[in-house]
Amino acid sequence: MSTPDPPDDAVRELIMLFPRLVSRAKRIVPPAQLQAFNLAPRHRSLMSLLLLDGPQTVSQLADRLEVAPTTVSLLVSDLSRKGVLIRHEDDADRRRRIVDIAPDARDAISEWLSPFAAAWRRTLAPLTPAERRLIVDTLLAYEAAVADG
Template structure:
């Protein structure tokens, strides 16, 4: 006899591969294809598209990684001309990271359909339901990353 949870798991096991498959069919813009972008690059670029320019520390906090990790990503993408670093007008020791003017249109066009789809899917939910949805995905990611720790 299957439980309601089993039915939900079954449905998610069917939908998740389709979601991943659709995401993989959204190739990066032509000018970025040669860069072999990884998911961590996509997360960083998404933040910059959605929230605008920010410091390495701010990016690290939002991505949940060490500032040194973000510095490596930024350095890599800066050398390729995808990102630019500029001095913070209010504190010359800080660097502001942003998508380069030449890359912004292509990156925005690439990432916008996904953002619009999430917005449409989440719009009918209450704030608490959206938070539960995100928390559930984060918990799933955590369990998948370290399955033996969560038996």
């Protein structure tokens, strides 16, 4: 009988971990102000970027989310109609529209999404920049490998 390959131990542990992570993330319910909007993970990602990095253009958001600008535009339109996001002219270039979190929704969104960012900050804080990059690159590689089937 052979002993398991050490990477298999890590694989086993990760296979058990990921469903728990997803389950816990799903249990973090949006505040009452946002519950009626049927927000999907893609909405959470968009709002997280705006919360962490501030107002951005649709093109910037599309680049960061790695989706088409039309997809972001549809998300922004949907959330704007619901009063969650706002769009305004860029003072530097009036042709550009800037997307931001609506002032009335900012506290609710922060209450909902800040625990995710805080948990990552606590987890990554003791690591070196190279170690943090390794974790991110590893998760990105895993995502790509799963997508490739």
